[in-house]
Amino acid sequence: DAGITQSPRHKVTETGTPVTLRCHQTENHRYMYWYRQDPGHGLRLIHYSYGVKDTDKGEVSDGYSVSRSKTEDFLLTLESATSSQTSVYFCAISRTSEQETQYFGPGTRLLVL
Amino acid sequence: GNSVTQMEGPVTLSEEAFLTINCTYTATGYPSLFWYVQYPGEGLQLLLKATKADDKGSNKGFEATYRKETTSFHLEKGSVQVSDSAVYFCALSTNYGGSQGNLIFGKGTKLSVKP
Numbered sequence: 001d002a003g004i005t006q007s008p009r010h011k012v013t014e015t016g017t018p019v020t021l022r023c024h025q026t027e028n029h030r031y032m033y034w035y036r037q038d039p040g041h042g043l044r045l046i047h048y049s050y051g052v053k054d055t056d057k058g059e060v061s062d063g064y065s066v067s068r069s070k071t072e073d074f075l076l077t078l079e080s081a082t083s084s085q086t087s088v089y090f091c092a093i094s095r096t097s098e099q100e101t102q103y104f105g106p107g108t109r110l111l112v113l
Numbered sequence: 114g115n116s117v118t119q120m121e122g123p124v125t126l127s128e129e130a131f132l133t134i135n136c137t138y139t140a141t142g143y144p145s146l147f148w149y150v151q152y153p154g155e156g157l158q159l160l161l162k163a164t165k166a167d168d169k170g171s172n173k174g175f176e177a178t179y180r181k182e183t184t185s186f187h188l189e190k191g192s193v194q195v196s197d198s199a200v201y202f203c204a205l206s207t208n209y210g211g212s213q214g215n216l217i218f219g220k221g222t223k224l225s226v227k228p
Contacts, residue, residue: 033216042117042202042218043157058215090156092216100145100164100206102216104157 002103003027006091012111019078021108023091025071032074033092033102034058034066036085043090049074081112115140119203119219126193126226134188134222136177136203144205146170146179146186147216151200160188160201193226200224 003026013019023032030051035043035058045058047066055066063085067075078085088109092102120135138144145164149157161170166181175190186203203219 040220042220043216044218045215048215101147101159101162102206103159104149106156 002029002093002095002105004091004093004103004105006089006105006108008108009106010109012113013081014113015082016080019081019110019112021076021089021110023074023076023105025074025093027093027095028071029093029095030071031094031096031099032068033094034064034074034076035090035092035104036060036087037090037107038087046076046089081110083112086110086112115144115205115207115217117203117205117217117219119201119222121220122200122223124222124224126224128195128226128228129192130226132188132190132193132197132224134201134203134224136186136188136219138184138186138203138205140184140205140207140217142207144207146177147204147206148175148177148186148188149202149204149218151202151221153199157202193224195226195228198224198226 005024007022033048034046037043044060049055049068065077091105094102116139147162148160150160161172163170163179169178177188200221200223202221204216
């Protein structure tokens with residue numbers, strides 16, 4: 001158990017509304033990641049963070065922004081949600097002692113109508 | 114670029130059957146290789162990993178050997194159980210530390226085990 005929680009766990013929203021997903025960790029890990037999971041695509045990296053206020057884009061970052069103002073929280077924001085952003089979103093962390101290995105949270109299921 | 118290809122499912126087996134899920138990869142440098150498992154309605158759990166050529170990862174009766182010569186990391190289990198029914202993902206990591214970190218995933222293979 002890597003001490004990762006995600007909130008909300010389920011959300012239904014309408015096209016054009018802003019949405020923020022939260023990832024919270026209890027173990028003070030430096031690296032945090034946001035992925036989306038879609039049928040036929042596996043998981044794809046959206047953004048990642050390598051420290052407070054240090055973030056970078058992943059493979060599918062268009063339409064998403066992130067913020068990390070403190071070590072334990074990594075926020076993913078959809079500024080104006082679209083139906084193509086309906087997905088399951090997973091947060092992950094990696095430990096400094098084994099940086100190549102990522103541990104995942106339980107996920108947030110987002111439906112954009 | 115880096116990529117992972119795993120066999121498409123679904124795979125349906127009877128309890129106590131032998132399981133193989135094929136995974137091959139393309140990568141620059143020396144990747145670490147992983148198998149993750151996702152049970153229905155849950156997140157991904159790390160099943161096993163190998164960080165260098167010829168390493169064998171093992172956990173819960175599952176095994177996979179890092180074969181650099183064939184760029185493969187096939188998942189095997191000698192006798193599956195109904196409780197092994199899940200989606201299995203092969204993944205690789207080539208960049209970590211510093212300012213980069215990324216896992217490249219295969220598309221997943223759904224396994225159903227019948228009693």
